Amino acid sequence: AQSVTQLGSHVSVSEGALVLLRCNYSSSVPPYLFWYVQYPNQGLQLLLKYTSAATLVKGINGFEAEFKKSETSFHLTKPSAHMSDAAEYFCAVSELDYKLSFGAGTTVTVRA
Amino acid sequence: GAVVSQHPSWVICKSGTSVKIECRSLDFQATTMFWYRQFPKQSLMLMATSNEGSKATYEQGVEKDKFLINHASLTLSTLTVTSAHPEDSSFYICSASLAGGPTDTQYFGPGTRLTVL
Numbered sequence: 001a002q003s004v005t006q007l008g009s010h011v012s013v014s015e016g017a018l019v020l021l022r023c024n025y026s027s028s029v030p031p032y033l034f035w036y037v038q039y040p041n042q043g044l045q046l047l048l049k050y051t052s053a054a055t056l057v058k059g060i061n062g063f064e065a066e067f068k069k070s071e072t073s074f075h076l077t078k079p080s081a082h083m084s085d086a087a088e089y090f091c092a093v094s095e096l097d098y099k100l101s102f103g104a105g106t107t108v109t110v111r112a
Numbered sequence: 113g114a115v116v117s118q119h120p121s122w123v124i125c126k127s128g129t130s131v132k133i134e135c136r137s138l139d140f141q142a143t144t145m146f147w148y149r150q151f152p153k154q155s156l157m158l159m160a161t162s163n164e165g166s167k168a169t170y171e172q173g174v175e176k177d178k179f180l181i182n183h184a185s186l187t188l189s190t191l192t193v194t195s196a197h198p199e200d201s202s203f204y205i206c207s208a209s210l211a212g213g214p215t216d217t218q219y220f221g222p223g224t225r226l227t228v229l
Contacts (some may be wrong), residue, residue: 009153032215043116043205043220044156051215066223090155097215102155 002027002093006103014111019078021106023065023091026072031093033074034100035065038088047089050074061085086110115139116208120223125196126229133191133224135206141186142208146218147179150203164187196228 007022025031032051036044037042049112061084065076074091091103115138125131135145144163148156162168162183168181170176177199180192187209193200203225207218 014209041119041222043222044207045220049215049217077161089217094215098161098216099158100146100156100218101158104155105153 002031002095004091004093004100004101005093005104006106008106010107012109013081015083016080019081021076021089023103024072025076025093027093027095029095031095034092035076036090082109083110114219116219118206118222118224120224122225124227126127128195129141130192130194131196131226133204135221136187137187137189144209144213145183145189146189148205150205157193198228201228
């Protein structure tokens with residue numbers, strides 16, 4: 001069975017600074033990995049996904065994530081934080097079936 | 113594109129009553145829809161998966177007689193919480209997928225906040 005661990009329930013960054021959100025997974029088979037963002041009172045929106053193609057995945061809003069099999073990680077980064085990046089971020093994994101297993105989420109706040 | 117709506121966005125009901133939540137894919141046909149539950153400050157937990165025209169598949173520990181799911185068309189799935197109790201209070205979120213495969217994107221609705229008094 002797959003599972004996801006997000007390190008850090010809350011991350012605070014200054015506007016313009018690097019955003020780094022950590023995600024580690026466990027999976028018995030090659031996983032498919034996803035990052036979703038949830039803005040207040042809105043549904044989850046897909047940022048990016050890894051589906052066994054390129055290990056560096058570029059997503060929307062300037063985010064990218066790198067799949068590292070040796071470290072079982074899929075960390076999300078953005079070079080320069082914007083105030084609009086304040087939200088809840090979820091890492092998720094699926095295996096051969098369609099079921100998504102989500103991490104606990106990381107709340108990002110951006111300081112002006 | 114790929115918009116999923118939920119109705120209502122919030123509902124308050126008395127203990128013992130039933131509540132129906134609708135999930136609609138507005139601009140695409142969803143072969144598979146999913147229902148999640150999210151507790152405050154916690155992650156989403158998959159409750160069940162439904163495919164159009166067939167019975168829903170429930171996750172272990174989810175009472176199928178309490179959480180009735182109907183996927184009557186390719187654009188509509190409903191979740192009915194029967195005989196609701198305060199412990200059923202939660203944030204319920206649906207998602208829809210074009211094909212339901214492991215790499216297919218799930219498009220999420222905005223959620224429904226259920227409060228049972």
